[in-house]
Amino acid sequence: MLNIVGVASEPLARERLQGLRNCRTLPAQLRSEGAKSEMTYVVAEPCVNCRYTDCALVCPVEAFHLDDDMLVIHPETCIDCDACVPECPVEAIFAEDKVPAEWTHFTQVNADRALSGLPTITARLDPLCE
Helix, strand or coil, rough: CEEEECCCHHHHHHHHHHHHHCCCCCCHHHHHCCCCCCEEEEEEHHHHHCCCCCCHEEEEEEEEECCCCCEEEECCCCCCCCCCCHCCCCCEEHHHHCCCCHHHHHHHHHHHHHHCCCCEECCCCCCCCC
């Protein structure tokens, strides 16, 4: 269940966001209201030196950032819609509370790298692995 911040006093917007299971098309009105979730998704180890971009293409809020060896998710932009998860061919994306123990440090890696000014990615690029 989504925990919405910024639209809690607006029942219709809250209802719309909570009802979204596949956020491929988040309404522009809700995006402009700055709706954010308190949890985020995290790109972990399987993406390192692979960097498929299929996940970024379906992100309705452009939360993915391009690093040299992987993609990362901006924790303040991610709306926790999970549209990216089934698109990742190497299963590298996890809800923050479901990141495997051996990869929990990737939560901080994503935050640090995304906040460092890396460019957002919205176009398909060739993966680093094949």
